[in-house]
Amino acid sequence: MSKIIIDKDRCKGCGLCIEVCPKKVLFFDNDSVNVLGYHPVAAKEGCIACGFCATVCPDVVFTIYREEKGGK
Amino acid sequence: MSKIIIDKDRCKGCGLCIEVCPKKVLFFDNDSVNVLGYHPVAAKEGCIACGFCATVCPDVVFTIYREEKGGK
């Protein structure tokens, strides 16, 4: 299991993360507008915490956690 | 036959021409002092008009002529 936190107000809507996500879980939330005036990115279910989105994002929008194996 | 003309007043006495002359015909004329205050270079007999001295001289002291062959 993984957790992805999106700091919406930092998103500038460049869309690079959407392109790179292997699971295609990211999309623009066209219903909301953030403080910068953009439709920010949002995530559907299915994130595998690969971190690709965070790697390409120029605005440090993502924080990503992964459930550690073996209950550690 | 060749002719070597030395513009004494241009000579700064660096001695590079003396070193390079294959016939060792050049020497410092210690009896005279030129307008720059140096003992200028002078030539003995034996110049073969190789032009080496003129090539290395930084001060364009030499003019060199060579008798053309075949009376041309």
Add this chain to the structure above:
Amino acid sequence: MEKVLMKGNEALAEAAIRAGCKCFFGYPITPQSELPAYLAREMPKRGGVFLQAESEVAAINMVYGAAGAGVRVMTSSSSPGISLKQEGISYLCGAELPCVIVNIMRGGPGLGDIQPAQSDYFQATRGGGHGDYRTIVLAPSSVQELVDLVYDAFDLADMYRNPVLILGDGILGQMMEPVVFKERPARQLPPKDWATTGKMGRQKTNVINSLYLDPIKLEEHNLKLFKKYQEIEAKEARYEILNGDDAEYFVVAYGICARIAHAAVEMAREDGIKVGLIRPITLWPYPKKAFEEVLPKAKAFLTVELSLGQMVEDVKLSVEGRAPVYFYGRTGGMVPTAEEIFEEIKKMRGLS
């Protein structure tokens, strides 16, 4: 003649081409960017050279080379870039090379900001470089005047073999006003027989140079320059006096600031204050004559600048204690309103 609506920066560029400027060398900087962009588009089409240099230092030295080769040449920059050109400007003056240098001033010191300012006045009029030299400094206050002064700048440069500075600011560069590119009768200018064009059959070599190892020679050279400067001072000082006829008080301002001051003067007039405006058009030579003209009746002067007070020294040097000189300025890219200046006019009246 056709009137067109143009930005100051672009109008300046167009005027330069029409004035016969053959080469432009510059390095990008805000807020003069429209000027090189315009020339980058136009010069290739109209037989001129546009070259973006690697730096302002390179640009001013390219100007030196081209000016020395005898063509009309211009460079343009804004405050920090102009500081970098100071050695080059000193060389240009020393070697007596004609050229036009544009400074669209912004807020300083240091990186400052990109807003309009007039805080390079000292640098322009006193010479930010080393040595005894002067550059002619023109300070337009409208887009039309900008255009007209560009022609004059090239002519003055050639007439006196001296760099001419055009001092503008961000507003003047960015604003649009109607402008007419008047046909001008060609001025009689001295031949550039000193230019290094290659000997091309000439006997003596031409040399562009500012080195005189013998101080006696350098002093002679400097005295010759000094004489030229005196001639320029005598002949080329320009100014405009507005609402001056019956004025007892005078605001002194140049460039965009003079426009705002003019509005303030009109407000004050409506309020019954007899105030006029002295607007220097040449900053060097400084139009001291304007002050002589009004001094008999002037009770006080108020200098207004987009700086913490630089031209105020020239006003004081012109007035020489014969009337009080007050100052009001905004700095760092802030622009005073006409109302602010109006308040200062009232204060001046109160004080004197």
Add this chain to the structure above:
Amino acid sequence: MEKVLMKGNEALAEAAIRAGCKCFFGYPITPQSELPAYLAREMPKRGGVFLQAESEVAAINMVYGAAGAGVRVMTSSSSPGISLKQEGISYLCGAELPCVIVNIMRGGPGLGDIQPAQSDYFQATRGGGHGDYRTIVLAPSSVQELVDLVYDAFDLADMYRNPVLILGDGILGQMMEPVVFKERPARQLPPKDWATTGKMGRQKTNVINSLYLDPIKLEEHNLKLFKKYQEIEAKEARYEILNGDDAEYFVVAYGICARIAHAAVEMAREDGIKVGLIRPITLWPYPKKAFEEVLPKAKAFLTVELSLGQMVEDVKLSVEGRAPVYFYGRTGGMVPTAEEIFEEIKKMRGLS
């Protein structure tokens, strides 16, 4: 204390080391070469840094870095090299960085010559760079004073977080005079808690900067600087008056030129002319007080400079029309004799 006979340039270098200068960055130029050569020999032995930069531009920006890092730092050059530093100096002032900049002036404009001159006065006192700023300018006239002022220069720089310029000339740099390196009580100086030393546990980052994108902020910053300049003007102006007690005429001169003028004043005194000498030690702030002091009895002033007349403006701005101000100068590396100045003193008396 031991008296040693030293060249100005070398004494300056030694004084800098003793004043705690940790870093020197410079680029070779005549006639200040003995200064870097001395430091190249001494700095490595005494725990300091000597670095020959690739240019004057690089040197002044290295000064910026080191000053921002909180150490005492100096650079040195001569006229053309100082012109190249103008952008850097404007940045240093904008970022409020303490440092010492030495200009051993030579003849200009352009490449000029390598003889002594004072024609960078405008550049030094008005700011050859862009923006509203000032540098403190010290003008020693003997080797001993050079040494003493070097200590002061570093202290003033640190006290006010501002660059300090030492303005000398070729003669002062090359001449030898006896000098004593006095032990000086350490001055109470503000801590450099603004320096970028790495956070080293500090919470907030320290930032050295001159950019204020918002003109309101830049204006605030500039007004803060302006206040500092006013404080400096009030507290730090320095001068010396010689033969002034009963004087009716005054010669005004600084640096080496003041020495020659002093000799001329003594000649005139022997001739019965009541003349004194005002010798500004700080050129900015300009010691206007000296003029207030003598104005009640002064009939005229004669400014003498190794230039075509630059400080004469400050004299006029100080006198404000209350007495005539005459000028005598030599330029391009020429130095007036005491006799020449004496003649001018006689002329002044004749005229007024």
Add this chain to the structure above:
Amino acid sequence: MKMEIIMAGFGGQGIMLMGEILAHSAMLEGREVSWIPSYGPEMRGGTANCMVVISDKRIPSPIISSPDVLVAMNKPSMEKFTPMVKSGGIVILNTALIDERPARDDIKVIEVDATGIADELGNMRVANMVALGVLIGETGIVKPETVIKSIDYFLPAHRKNMMEINEKALKRGIAEVQK
């Protein structure tokens, strides 16, 4: 006659062009004009505004401290500039993007759904021309024909197909105040 106008909105609303067209047509009608763009501190994006002065006489200052007319195309612009408007002046509001109304009662407020009308005409980008129409309809400062000439002047060759919709938008704007 002298009129000082501030136009403001966000980048992309064609604020600058609206001002240029107004200044240009006033010039064509023989007036003195000046136009200056905003020079706010923002590096890029953010609000855009320009100042236009139209006069029968030489224009002293192109910088306006109290406009006769404000065209506010979005809310921040209204908030920023309304307080500066002269008493008795006019404020034209693009109601599509402004949900509040100015608190002043010494000015004339004209509400127009410029963006809505433009959308209706087929292109939201001509909202600026709707607003300009309102301005000239209300003030009569320049003739509609002249404005149309100026629009033509500013439209680049490859955009001449936009001429018609711009003209329509202008006229709709005029009609809004003359209805």
Add this chain to the structure above:
Amino acid sequence: MKMEIIMAGFGGQGIMLMGEILAHSAMLEGREVSWIPSYGPEMRGGTANCMVVISDKRIPSPIISSPDVLVAMNKPSMEKFTPMVKSGGIVILNTALIDERPARDDIKVIEVDATGIADELGNMRVANMVALGVLIGETGIVKPETVIKSIDYFLPAHRKNMMEINEKALKRGIAEVQK
């Protein structure tokens, strides 16, 4: 007491050092002193000269326009500087390199074969000390012991073996005028 001295010759004759030693010893005797080198237009080589001022009081100008004493070590120096010497002043000539004599009769001319004497002592380079000896012998401006201290001060460690010959040269110079 104030004495202004110009020393001149060509590069390599130790002119600068002669001036420095004189200035230094005057300083050791508690006087005010100044020394400045020539700053002629020549890039390198050519004539070298220096100016030394010695005084009981603060020295106004280190630049000399009319010296009390001229030490001319070669002919061009004599020609250049003799006209400047004060009436009643002293000119010391190195006769080895000067075949003419100054035309002035209002000055005291002291002739000394400095180069010859130095050669005699074993090193032509100490001609400067011979001349200096003449100067102090004639004027008494500083004591010989002090000058010897100064020579020692300026001689670098690896040249201390030159001490003796310098001292001898100085004394021979003094003897020349006191004989």
Add this chain to the structure above:
Amino acid sequence: MKVVFERPKSLQPTKTHYCPGCGHGVIHRLVAEVMDELGIQDKTIGVAPVGCAVLAYNYFDCDMQQAAHGRAPAVATGIKRALPDRVVFTYQGDGDLAAIGTAEIVHAAARGENITVIFVNNAIYGMTGGQMAPTTLVGQKTETSPYGRDPQMAGYPIRVCEMLATLDGPSFLARAELTDVKNINKAKSYIKKAFEMQLLGKGFSLVEILSPCPTNWGMKPKDAVDWVKNEMVKVFPPGVFKEPKEG
């Protein structure tokens, strides 16, 4: 839960002024991550350029100096000489480093100045609105090469890594591209290596990063990334140009 990704602590939480899709944001983060990983945040002093990254002093959570245009290597030299035991880096654009600042970068490199340079090559002047840079490609249209860069008039792009590799001073020179996850990670590994060189006292290190400027290229962020991959890389081949010999 294990953190896969979070904001590095050497990066301030401030929002940046960079345009959508601009490479500066990514590069800032990479540098900050490296500072975190090497534990040097507290002893690092950064130098911001004049260029779009001028406000870097607001973004990095370490002491910063803002340098005059092109002079960052000189400023960094001043800092490093004053405080040799601190870590000093510059962050510069291509106009800053390869045009006006050419002398400063060449000489910092030649001196083997023990600093690290992060060189953002976006083939254009961003901050001033899209003028030609020394790294602008032949044929590329900019504000000041409106008909495409013509080498006859405006010359050829400068390859900084190749040029500096001819000097003895640099310890590490590498070029990376911000084109995909792999290459971004490679960029980071180069940056880390560069800082490590400095910590080891090996002298000058520089990482050039090919970075998109969607705004001034007039492209969508994705297309800008593709342009880096398809066009820039041809002229500026990524790779390591200098590294210390092993052993």
Add this chain to the structure above:
Amino acid sequence: MKVVFERPKSLQPTKTHYCPGCGHGVIHRLVAEVMDELGIQDKTIGVAPVGCAVLAYNYFDCDMQQAAHGRAPAVATGIKRALPDRVVFTYQGDGDLAAIGTAEIVHAAARGENITVIFVNNAIYGMTGGQMAPTTLVGQKTETSPYGRDPQMAGYPIRVCEMLATLDGPSFLARAELTDVKNINKAKSYIKKAFEMQLLGKGFSLVEILSPCPTNWGMKPKDAVDWVKNEMVKVFPPGVFKEPKEG
């Protein structure tokens, strides 16, 4: 009689101020000979540097400009752009070209500016009295490296030809040594080639010449020549670094 050697007419008869054994004199002559041979004297404009060769404007018999220190390539650019059909060359020392003028030479080269540069590398600042140059050898003592150039403090010499060879602009780059008749002749052939490139419109050409400065090296002229041969050549290998591809 056939003339084997005489003063080239592109050289003024004036005596030079150069020190005995200085390489500048030889190089002046070579350039003048090439001007004569190519018949370009009348259409050539030279640019003199700040350095010992500052007075070159008195020595070459062609139009000349004296440039600010390091800026000769910029000045030459201005001349060439103004008068594209003239021949323009600069004559620069190593301080002028490789220190303060680094940006100008790199960019003139990158632009492929159609000028010719004569670069006199004597590993020291001559005119100012012997300070360290960017080309000073490691260990070499100068006024400002009194204990010998220490690379830890003062870095490493810059190899200009190698550095510029990484650019696309230059058409011809070569280094020669003024050590013997053969190499002096080779230097001349390079100079000729460089001017020919300009005449053909091929763009930037530069010839670097290793040249003795006996005065500031503190050596006899002969020893100075030997030092070039034995020491300088090791660090600055002579040869051609760039030339147009055949065909």
